[in-house]
Amino acid sequence: MTNPQNVASSTLEACARQADQHFVETFGCKPRWLVASPGRVNLIGEHTDYNEGFVLPMAIDRYVVVAADINTELSGKNSGKSAVFHSANLGGSFRVSLGKIKKSVPGNWTNYVKGVLAGFLEREFSLPSFNAVIQSSVPLGGGLSSSAALEVSVATLLEALLDTSILPKEKALLCQQAEHQFAGVPCGIMDQFSSVFGQEDALMLIDCRSQEIKPIAFTSPDVTILITNSSVDHELAGSEYRERRQQCEAAAKSLGVPSLRDVTLAGLEKSSTELGDTINRRARHVISENIRTLHAADAICAEDWNTAGELMFASHDSLRDDYEVSCQELDLLVDIAREIGVEGGVYGSRMTGGGFGGCTVSLVKTDSLASVKQTLSSRYLKSAGIAPRLFATRPARGAHVIRA
Ligand code: GLA
Secondary structure, X not given: XXXXXXXXXXXXXXXXXXXXXXXXXXXXXXXXXXXXXXXXXXXXXXXXHHHOOEEOEEEEEEEEEEEEEEOOOOOOOOOOOEEEEEEOOXXXXXXXXXXXXXXXXXXXXXXXXXXXXXXXXXOOOOOXXXXXXXXXXXXXXXXXXXXXXXXXXXHHHHHHHHOOOOOHHHHHHHHXXXXXXXXXXXXXXXXXXXXXXXXXXXXXXXXXXXXXXXXXXXXXXXXXXXXXXXXXXOXXXXXXXXXXXHHHHHHHHHHOOOOHHHOOHHHHHHHHHHHOHHHHHHHHHHHHHHHHHHHHHHHHHOOOHHHHXXXXXXXXXXXXXXXXXXXXXXXXXXXXXXXXXXXXXXXXXXEOOOOOOOEEEEEEEHHHHHHHHXXXXXXXXXXXXOOOEEEEEOOOOOOEXXXX
C-alpha cells in the first residue's frame, strides 16, 4: 500500500489513543470498539510463500488500529445498511453500502477494507451499519505489510461487531482473498498469517504448504532486529510481483511438479538448459531460499547469530542476482551493513518483503545498536542523498481486541 503520510505515533498505546480521539472528533461520540493488527517483518524466506515454501517472519510493534461504533441512523437506499470509514493518515473518508460491494479504482487503500467486508458478506454474516476510524503506525509502502495489517484489523473489527470469531486461519485466508480479489495482488499467505498469529518473543516458521506455524523463540537480549526504511517506495512491486509468480509457476510446470517446493537444487541443475537462464535463476532462488530459511530457524534456535546473519546476507544476494527484486538503495544499505560487519555489530542484513524499495532487516548486537544506526544513516545519506528511517523492533502480539 503506498501513501504519502504516516503521522501516527509509533507505540500501540499512542496509536489507539489517536484513533479514539479522531473518532470523537469525526463522529461526536466515544467509540465502543478498538481493535489492533500489526505489520510484519520477514527475517528470511522471501518470495517462497506462493511456492508452498518456508518463511520466517514476526509481527512488529507497529499497528493498524480501528475504532468503531454501531450507527443505527445510517441506511443506504437499496440495501439498507452502510459503513463509513475515516482515516487521517491513509487519506480521507468513504462510505460503503453493505449490500453488493464495488471495488474502488486500482491502487486505492479502500479496496483492502472493501475486500474484507465482501468476504464477510459472502460468508453470509449480516453486518450492522457502523462508523469507523483507522489509524496506522505501520510505515506505508515500506514492505512491512501495512495492507495486510489493515485487512486483518478490519476483519478483527467485524468479528467484534458481530460478537463472533472465525477460525484464525480462515480469517487470514479471507484477508488474503480480499487482497487477491479487490487489490488485485496475487500475494501468498505470509503477511496475513503474520498479522493474525504474531506472538511476543517468537518468530514464526511457517510451512506455506501445510500452513502450520512453528514458533521460534527470540528472547535473547543480546540481539535486536533493526528495520531500515530506504525511503524509496516499491512502485514496481505490483507488476513485477505478478511476473515472478508466473515465472515460478512456469518453472514448476516444466519440471512436472505442483510447486517449486518439490524441487531440489540437484533436480533443477539437471533441467537447467531446458528452463532457460531467467526461469532457472528464479527457481534457484526459491529452492535455495527454502534451504536457507530452515537452516536459519535452526541457527536462531541455537542462538548461533553468526550463521543466521550469513544466511541473511546470502538471501539478499540471491534476491538481488537470481530473483532480481532488489534495487540500488536496498543493495547500498546491505553493503553498508556488510562493511560494518560482526566486529561493528551487524550479524546479517537483507531486503525484506516484496522488494523494489521499502526496508532492509538487520540482525544487530544490542550493545552496538546506537553506533550501527548512526553509521547506516550517515553513510546511506552520503551515498544515496536520502535520509533513511530506522527503528528497532521485537516480535509483537498479533491481531487483538483492545476494547470491546
Ligand atoms: C509480499 C507478499 C507476500 C510475499 C512477499 C515476498 O509481501 O504479500 O505474500 O510473497 O511479498 O516474500
